[in-house]
Amino acid sequence: MSRNLARAAPPPAAPRPLFGVEIEVFVRLLPDVEDRIVQAGYDYPDSLPDYWLQWDENLENDSRNQRSKHDQRKRVGKAIMGIIDSALGPRNGWKCESDESLKESLLTEPHDTRRWWGIEIISPPMSVSRKWQKEIETIFDVVGESFDFWTNENCACHVHVSPGPTTDYTYSLTELNQMAKGAYYWEDALCDLLPIERRDNRYAKPNYTYFAHHEYMDVLRDGWGPVFDELDYITSQGQAEFLYTMSGGRTQTRYVSTNFDPFTSYGTVELRRQAGAASATTVIHRVLLAVTFHVSCMRFNFSQVRNARGYPSGEALIKELGACIKLLPDTCLGSRFLNWLKYCQETYADDRPSLETVINRQERSLRNGGDVPTAGGGGARRGGGGTSRGGGASSPASSRGPSRQTVVLPERTRAPPAPAPAPAAPRQRRQAREESPRPLARRRTQAVRDDPPARRTAPPPAPAPARRQTIREESPRPLARRRNPPPRDDDRRGAPPPRRRAADYDDWR
Structure with a gap:
């Protein structure tokens, strides 16, 4: 539904904009936290939420099982949301979703490369008048107690403003x-x-x-x-x-x-240019x-x-x-x-x-x-x-x-134009073209780039082929075009036709 351009009241004199931030980032469950969760799943399974009970500690992000990776990302998002809710309370407006577009399987730099998962942490609409900096710091502090963070060129930080x-x-x-x-x-x-x-x-x-x-x-x-x-x-x-x-x-x-x-759905403009x-x-x-x-x-x-x-x-x-x-x-x-x-x-x-x-x-x-x-x-x-x-x-x-x-x-500051050279006669222009070397892009052979500039010359041209008539004379003529093809083993055209017996003419009589 389109937004109405009319406002309920004029805005205040000082700017008090709203914003919402979307943080694309890779996260990895810390090894000691993962060990405690796995052990608690054996000792006290009823004390763990479903996303920890279903956690696959052996799954790697380069697995071909796309369904398993999708489920693991959802568990990561639910786990982070549980951590945020415990710190900020329910109905805080924050969200955490899986982000397959980050392509964690292509990671090569971070430690324990195959254990990272791409997510997106999304804030609610926040006013610049509230203590928003402290809230963002709290998010990274509490989530960082269980997860490590990593960013690369595939990640971005999008900000909505109104x-x-x-x-x-x-x-x-x-x-x-x-x-x-x-x-x-x-x-x-x-x-x-x-x-x-x-x-x-x-x-x-x-x-x-x-x-x-x-x-x-x-x-x-x-x-x-x-x-x-x-x-x-x-x-x-x-x-x-x-x-x-x-x-x-x-x-x-x-x-x-x-x-x-x-703007049509949320009344905001999104700035997408910034890095992760x-x-x-x-x-x-x-x-x-x-x-x-x-x-x-x-x-x-x-x-x-x-x-x-x-x-x-x-x-x-x-x-x-x-x-x-x-x-x-x-x-x-x-x-x-x-x-x-x-x-x-x-x-x-x-x-x-x-x-x-x-x-x-x-x-x-x-x-x-x-x-x-x-x-x-x-x-x-x-x-x-x-x-x-x-x-x-x-x-x-x-x-x-x-x-x-x-x-x-x-x-x-512009330099004066150089005088144009006098036009040459047609014969001189033709002679200059014949003597000037052909540009590299037009040569039939390409110079070797590893050679020094002084040696970047084209090799001598290959010798011209022989006359076409000589080639035709030396090459064998195709079988279908020969006037007298050689006889085959089963070809009887060279032998005289068999003589008919008298009995063969009985039907004509």
Whole structure:
């Protein structure tokens, strides 16, 4: 059922958004806990819930028995829900579901590789005004007493946001338009804060992949006006057309960075771009990035950047989110959020894939009370300062989504064009073509890549074949085409026909 755009009352002056977080993560039952459960199943079976009584301690995640693995994942989810309920009480709103899409059978890095299972921990709608950070920390503390955590590039941390302060307040069509403009405008800057495997992820494609693609690619030439005009046009067509277009049009996919599909059912917008998390601290940072991004979209004046010809930088986004977090209540402070953003910018500046073991070592340290990583010197993206030749914004990087247009230098720094060479005579051009070596891509033989450049030459051509007439003369003629085929053993055509006896003509008489 579609959400009504009318509100019961105007929202409060200060932003009080709601959020919900979905944490995709691998878990492994700790060996000592598993031993106690198995022993209790023998000694006191009536004291254990069904999911522990049915626990298969010998099942591995690369088994071909899909039904057994499915049942084991469900037991993991029920076990974690039992732990959460015992800590937060019943009706807490948290859920834990199995997630087969994580493909735990492909794990190679963690210890005891075949004992991990993919799950998704889902929070209820939470207000930024409540003590939500403490609740997330409690989840990881109590679950971590029985399970270990692991994350990799297949995991993600999705965050749903809505205006709040209660679920009765949802986005108006104008606010949905603001969220869409923010998704396009901050796209390149957000990539500065993400690992390379999340910049063009198949489950979180950039929004421009499906709509206003050419307008986004031409920002360096035409500015942001054409992009915003396209978004304003589909907004003028009504809510249904807006949601249809922003969900991929005919493609109709939810695998986009800023996903508007949940608005119809839940009144939320889902931010799917961020990587996975295996600690409460990282989950809190993921939530704060999504919430401050929502606040930025609601208050940003996009008409002032219509004529800007360039993509905003990660440093500009950090500055914007830093101003937005000051508008949120004190319950959103205390996690060193801005320091974490700068750390992400420096860590992912070299565009190298993140090492799975390094990430999980850091996540384990955070779960054990370690300090948040700090931003140091020398880790900024090449060029520094957060601006470039694109008009106050960072130049597009080839590692982020589809290739973008090259940055055009200003007129005062553009080198003068080289004079064109005088045209050569036809005979000279023909002679030059004959003497110039043929390009490698057009040669019949390919150079060996391991050889040094000086030796990358084509081998001499093979000798020309003999004349076709000679080949025909030497090759035997097919049997069906010979005029006088050789006689076979059972062929009697070479012998004279047998003479008929007189008795053979009796029938004709």
